[in-house]
Amino acid sequence: MPKYTLPELQYDYGALEPHISGKIMQLHHDKHHAAYVAGANTATEGLAEARAKNDFAKIAALEKALAFHTSGHILHSLFWQNLAPKSGGEPTGPLAAQITTDFGGFAGFRNQLTNAAMTIMGSGWATLAWEPVAKRLMTTQIHDHQSEMSQAAIPILVLDAWEHAYYLQYGPEKKSFFEAIWNVWSWPDIAQRFEKVRGLDLGLRGATDSR
Ligand code: MN
Numbered sequence: 001m002p003k004y005t006l007p008e009l010q011y012d013y014g015a016l017e018p019h020i021s022g023k024i025m026q027l028h029h030d031k032h033h034a035a036y037v038a039g040a041n042t043a044t045e046g047l048a049e050a051r052a053k054n055d056f057a058k059i060a061a062l063e064k065a066l067a068f069h070t071s072g073h074i075l076h077s078l079f080w081q082n083l084a085p086k087s088g089g090e091p092t093g094p095l096a097a098q099i100t101t102d103f104g105g106f107a108g109f110r111n112q113l114t115n116a117a118m119t120i121m122g123s124g125w126a127t128l129a130w131e132p133v134a135k136r137l138m139t140t141q142i143h144d145h146q147s148e149m150s151q152a153a154i155p156i157l158v159l160d161a162w163e164h165a166y167y168l169q170y171g172p173e174k175k176s177f178f179e180a181i182w183n184v185w186s187w188p189d190i191a192q193r194f195e196k197v198r199g200l201d202l203g204l205r206g207a208t209d210s211r
Pocket residue numbers: 028032076160162164165
């Protein structure tokens with residue numbers, strides 16, 4: 001059975017400064033993300049053990065733990081790769097065109113995503129996701145790591161809005177973090193993710209009147 005593993009960062013802890021401090025990156029990756037990797041593997045093993053014993057008394061708790069930790073692992077893996085030193089700016093090419101189609105322009109998208117992040121109640125993420133039925137980009141506001149995500153929508157950009165993502169540096173001024181992060185989005189990374197998913201066909205005939 002494959003094990004989840006903690007991916008190495010593709011840049012130094014301090015490479016995203018001054019926007020994200022090296023100390024936050026180190027704790028966030030080495031402690032928080034690592035805990036989700038361990039939790040995903042533990043939940044997977046727990047389900048294997050339940051099957052072996054044919055004892056599913058704890059399956060509801062195991063399924064909840066599996067969704068939480070696996071989603072946490074995948075979102076953090078994506079978040080690190082969505083970011084890069086000396087980046088930011090705006091996307092170009094097909095992703096930029098799709099953002100204009102679906103949000104009226106980059107400014108509308110940026111404001112929508114930032115406000116989604118700002119208004120999460122408790123812990124969660126704001127994402128830019130590809131919804132393959134209507135074939136459009138949408139923002140989503142994920143609670144914890146897994147709740148309130150539209151099924152089948154695939155995140156291509158994720159913004160961690162948990163307090164552990166910014167509090168050490170920004171304290172209660174989370175708006176400053178949600179503004180600063182626009183200086184370190186790696187649009188080439190996000191654009192290549194868009195290219196990977198934009199052709200996905202779920203085969204749900206008649207579920208939309210468009211395209
Ligand atoms: Mn996090």
